[in-house]
Structure formats: structure tokens, C-alpha cells
Amino acid sequence: MFTLKSKIDTGSEDYKKNLDKYQDLLSEFRNRLNKVQKGGSEAAVKKHKERKKLLSRERIDLLVDRNTPFLELSSFAAYEQYNNQFPSAGIVTGIGVIHGRETIIIANDATVKGGTYIKETIKKHIRAQEIALENHIPIVYMVDSGGVFLPEQDEVFPDKYHFGRIFYNQSKLSAEGIVQVAIVMGSCTAGGAYVPAMSDETIIVKNQGTIFIGGPPLVKAATGEDVSAEELGGADVHTRISGVADHLADNDTHALQICRNIFENLNPAQKQNLGQIPIEPPHYDPEELYGIIPADPKKPIDPREIIMRIVDGSKFQEFKENYAPTIVTGFARIMGYPVGIIANQGVLFSETSLKAAHFVELCNYRKTPILFLQNISGFIVGKEYEHKGIARDGAKLVHAVSTASVPKFTVIFGGSYGAGNYAMAGRAYDPRFLFMWPNSRISVMGGEQAAEVLSRVKIDQMKAAGKEMPEEDIKKIKEDILEKYQHESSAYYSSSRLWDDGIIDPADTRKIIAMGIATSLNQPFPEPKTGVYRM
Numbered sequence: 463m464f465t466l467k468s469k470i471d472t473g474s475e476d477y478k479k480n481l482d483k484y485q486d487l488l489s490e491f492r493n494r495l496n497k498v499q500k501g502g503s504e505a506a507v508k509k510h511k512e513r514k515k516l517l518s519r520e521r522i523d524l525l526v527d528r529n530t531p532f533l534e535l536s537s538f539a540a541y542e543q544y545n546n547q548f549p550s551a552g553i554v555t556g557i558g559v560i561h562g563r564e565t566i567i568i569a570n571d572a573t574v575k576g577g578t579y580i581k582e583t584i585k586k587h588i589r590a591q592e593i594a595l596e597n598h599i600p601i602v603y604m605v606d607s608g609g610v611f612l613p614e615q616d617e618v619f620p621d622k623y624h625f626g627r628i629f630y631n632q633s634k635l636s637a638e639g640i641v642q643v644a645i646v647m648g649s650c651t652a653g654g655a656y657v658p659a660m661s662d663e664t665i666i667v668k669n670q671g672t673i674f675i676g677g678p679p680l681v682k683a684a685t686g687e688d689v690s691a692e693e694l695g696g697a698d699v700h701t702r703i704s705g706v707a708d709h710l711a712d713n714d715t716h717a718l719q720i721c722r723n724i725f726e727n728l729n730p731a732q733k734q735n736l737g738q739i740p741i742e743p744p745h746y747d748p749e750e751l752y753g754i755i756p757a758d759p760k761k762p763i764d765p766r767e768i769i770m771r772i773v774d775g776s777k778f779q780e781f782k783e784n785y786a787p788t789i790v791t792g793f794a795r796i797m798g799y800p801v802g803i804i805a806n807q808g809v810l811f812s813e814t815s816l817k818a819a820h821f822v823e824l825c826n827y828r829k830t831p832i833l834f835l836q837n838i839s840g841f842i843v844g845k846e847y848e849h850k851g852i853a854r855d856g857a858k859l860v861h862a863v864s865t866a867s868v869p870k871f872t873v874i875f876g877g878s879y880g881a882g883n884y885a886m887a888g889r890a891y892d893p894r895f896l897f898m899w900p901n902s903r904i905s906v907m908g909g910e911q912a913a914e915v916l917s918r919v920k921i922d923q924m925k926a927a928g929k930e931m932p933e934e935d936i937k938k939i940k941e942d943i944l945e946k947y948q949h950e951s952s953a954y955y956s957s958s959r960l961w962d963d964g965i966i967d968p969a970d971t972r973k974i975i976a977m978g979i980a981t982s983l984n985q986p987f988p989e990p991k992t993g994v995y996r997m
């Protein structure tokens with residue numbers, strides 16, 4: 463393969479300006495991440511530690527194989543919502559390696575409102591289960607939760623993807639042969655009691671873990687019976703009398719060791735072989751990405767400059783290099799794994815869509831995972847393009863992306879707008895993972911375009927009624943929309959609502975995508991299958 467050659471001058475004023483701006487974005491990102499990863503209030507953390515309990519991220523550190531990374535997902539869930547009272551939505555999820563197996567870990571954070579579930583907590587929990595299902599990997603639940611956050615009951619209880627879905631998923635996952643282990647490290651109340659009760663094996667910590675359908679106050683109210691939590695559903699009860707739990711642990715560390723022992727005795731994962739070759743670092747330093755993202759988001763970026771800082775040896779076998787240049791397609795290796803890359807370099811035209819759809823088919827039939835690098839303002843508009851059938855050609859790409867049988871990975875490195883988001887494997891198109899860079903933006907269209915469209919609609923409405931809209935009213939509509947879009951299109955706004963799997967440092971992209979590919983190898987990719995392409 464050819465090694466890409468950079469056209470960036472890392473000594474230029476432009477580069478330095480970009481770098482300065484990006485350093486600010488990165489320190490904001492790191493500070494915010496640091497803050498949410500502290501969990502609940504200082505008082506709640508203190509109380510938790512006084513009970514001799516480990517924090518959720520400390521528990522995860524002890525569970526995973528030493529010197530292996532933990533890929534934490536959606537750390538910014540619920541960020542800037544609920545008065546910031548739910549850091550990471552009170553739950554830590556991610557992929558860690560236990561005895562060599564990629565595993566989903568779902569850990570309640572009891573320092574955040576007793577580990578209770580709001581809408582985003584449930585979304586995060588369910589998303590983690592979905593990742594386990596798609597990639598056929600085990601799950602460890604570290605349970606320490608008071609169940610649903612009762613004031614939010616209308617957002618969390620009865621709907622299809624609310625609390626009940628967690629236990630439905632557990633049954634379905636089990637039927638697919640996916641191993642699930644629960645470690646009860648605190649409270650496990652009401653519906654939450656089903657998490658350990660539906661796992662393959664359950665560990666419970668002595669004088670700390672409890673499992674019950676109704677806690678002591680509810681029992682008292684319902685039957686008048688006086689009973690302590692320990693007597694009702696403590697570790698001794700469940701390992702000796704009820705049999706709801708299988709292993710008794712002395713403390714958190716012991717429980718985590720038992721869980722590791724369970725993994726040690728599982729049958730080894732049957733991973734498919736993609737023909738991984740020795741890893742070669744990129745020829746260009748990934749940290750140069752910070753100086754490549756333009757300080758002005760409207761400036762174009764040649765995505766090859768990004769690709770060469772992500773792929774092994776900066777080597778890229780470009781496909782149809784001279785045809786439809788607003789999309790860049792080609793093959794490369796990431797940490798030794800083969801990957802097809804589709805990256806934007808401008809709006810999507812008919813020929814761009816056809817080129818990308820063709821490339822998706824190549825990847826499908828060669829069983830090569832696809833990485834989508836999104837920086838897309840949308841499909842081209844106008845009479846000429848409609849007459850040429852942009853809708854039909856765009857549909858081919860949307861179809862190819864939707865039915866692709868190989869794993870898709872999406873990274874948004876710039877803007878993600880309109881149907882461009884869909885055609886480039888946005889969240890609705892089931893990429894195995896979708897990550898955003900701190901500078902990236904996502905909304906149905908750009909703020910300026912939305913302001914223009916909405917003010918035009920209002921002006922036309924008034925005109926139809928025989929009136930004219932005063933200039934200052936038009937200005938006000940535009941300003942309001944611009945401000946709203948500016949706020950709502952940020953990566954943090956997206957991550958807070960789980961439209962993605964997290965915000966990542968651009969320099970980590972390569973490692974994170976490689977971990978995603980490694981995870982996807984836990985079951986064979988299905989045979990390609992497509993529907994009707996309109997010609």
C-alpha cells in the first residue's frame with residue numbers, strides 16, 4: 463500500500479492557531495471528564511468509603527486484566543441535565559478484558575442518588591446490553607442500586623425501552639448463550655432484584671449486598687412485619703436459605719476475585735480471524751490531529767490528513783481516487799486489522815453516493831469492517847440534482863449502509879448534519895460504536911440554515927396574510943434559532959442524551975477503533991444480504 467504524504471506544515475501559523483484552539487477544547491474535555499468521573503457529591507463518596515466499599519471505577523480496575531484498557535462509554539450521559547446531579551447518569555459502562563475476553567461491564571454508582579435509574583441510566587444500561595448482544599460478549603453487572611429514581615417514574619417505568627427492558631434483555635441474551643454474571647455489592651431492590659436473579663451466576667458481598675423485591679419499609683406497610691434488610695435479603699439469606707445467590711464474598715475485592723475465577727473457567731471465546739498482521743504505528747503522529755482540525759469549523763479538511771494519523775504506517779489503498787472527490791474511500795489497517803474507510807470531503811452528490819455504495823459492497827463481500835469518518839453538511843440540493851435523481855442515488859448509499867453485514871464504526875470529526883448523518887452510518891444505522899471528537903457538532907441542519915428556513919417560513923406566512931414582517935422580528939427569530947442550535951449541536955449535548963457512545967480524544971481514535979474491531983470478532987460476520995436497489 464502507498465504511504466500517504468501530508469500537505470500540512472506543522473510550523474505554519476495556521477497550524478499553531480488550530481493547535482491553540484484545540485488545546486483549549488481538550489482541556490475543557492479533560493476537566494469535564496475528570497469531574498463527572500468523580501461520581502456523586504463529596505459527602506456521598508465519603509459515606510460510601512466509610513462503609514468499606516470501593517467506588518465503581520475502582521471496582522472495574524480490579525476486575526479487568528492488569529495493564530489492559532477499559533473503554534468507558536458515555537461518561538457524559540445526563541451531562542448538564544437534572545442540575546448535574548447525575549454524573550455519568552449514575553452508572554459506569556464499558557468494555558474491559560477479563561481473562562483475555564472482551565466483556566461488557568455495567569456498574570451502578572451508588573454515590574449518585576443511591577445508584578438509582580433515571581431515563582439516561584436506563585438508556586445506558588440497555589445500550590451496553592445491546593453491545594454485548596451484537597458482539598456476543600459476556601456481561602458483568604456490579605449491582606449497587608436503589609432501583610428507579612422515583613420522582614422520574616413517568617420517564618422510567620412502563621414503556622418498551624424503560625426499566626423492564628433490562629430484564630427482558632437478560633433473558634434474550636441468555637438464550638443467545640451470552641454469559642452474564644452479577645456481583646451484588648450493595649442494594650438490589652424491587653425490579654433490580656431480577657438482575658442477579660436472571661444472571662448465570664451471582665456473587666453477593668457479606669453484610670453489604672441485599673436482594674429483595676420489597677424492602678423493609680414496604681414489607682412493614684404491606685404486612686406489618688418488622689424485618690431488617692439483612693434478615694430479609696442479605697448475603698447469608700441468599701447463599702444459605704433462598705439460593706438466589708451462588709457465591710458469598712467477604713468484601714468487594716474478594717467478590718471481584720470470585721468473578722475473575724468464574725471467567726477463568728469459561729470456555730475460550732471462538733474469535734474469527736480477520737488476518738491481523740503485526741501492528742505498525744502511523745508514520746505521522748496522531749497528536750498532530752490537534753493542529754489539523756481548523757479553528758474555524760467552516761474551513762474544509764482533507765480527510766486523508768486524518769486517515770494518515772489513524773492507520774498503520776499511514777498506508778492507504780485509495781479506491782476511485784479521481785472519481786467523485788467529495789468522498790474518500792479506501793483500505794487500510796488499524797492496529798493490524800483490515801478496515802475499509804469512508805470519509806467526507808464535502809457534500810454528497812449522486813456520484814459520491816454511488817462510489818460509497820460500491821465501496822460498502824466491496825467491504826461486505828470481503829468481510830472487512832468499515833470505518834465512517836463523518837464531516838458532512840448533507841446531500842446536494844437544487845433543481846439540477848433533483849432532476850438527475852439525487853434522492854434515488856442517495857437512497858442507494860443509505861440502503862448499502864443499512865444492510866451492510868460487516869461491523870460499522872463511526873467517528874464524527876467535524877459536523878454531522880441532515881441526511882448526511884444517515885448515509886454515513888449515524889446512530890440510527892446501527893454502527894457497532896459511534897464516537898465524537900470534542901470539536902464535533904451534530905444537528906438536523908446548521909444553525910444558520912435553520913435560521914434562514916424558519917424566518918423564510920414566517921415571512922411567507924405573514925405575506926400570505928397581507929402583512930410584512932418587521933426587520934427586527936426577523937432578526938430576533940434568526941438570533942434565537944442560532945443560539946438554540948449552537949447549544950444543542952455540541953458533542954456534550956449529544957453525549958448527554960446518548961446519541962453516541964462517548965466523546966473521545968482524537969489521538970485515541972486508532973486504539974478505540976481497534977478495540978471495537980477486536981470486540982466484533984467474537985462472532986462471525988453474517989453473509990451479505992441486500993434488498994432492492996433502485997437503478
Ligand code: COA
Pocket residue numbers: 572574575576577578607608609610611612613649651652653677
Ligand atoms: N428514588 C429517588 N431517590 C432515591 C431513591 C429512589 N428510589 N433511593 C435513594 N434515593 C436518593 C435519596 O433521597 C438520597 O438523595 P440525596 O442525596 O439528595 O439526599 C440519595 O438517593 C442517597 O440515598 P440514601 O438513602 O441517603 O443512601 P444510602 O446509601 O444510605 O441508601 C438505598 C441507598 C438505595 C439503599 C436507599 O436509599 C433505599 O433503600 N432507597 C429506596 C429504594 C427503593 O425502595 N426503591 C424502589 C424503586 S422501584
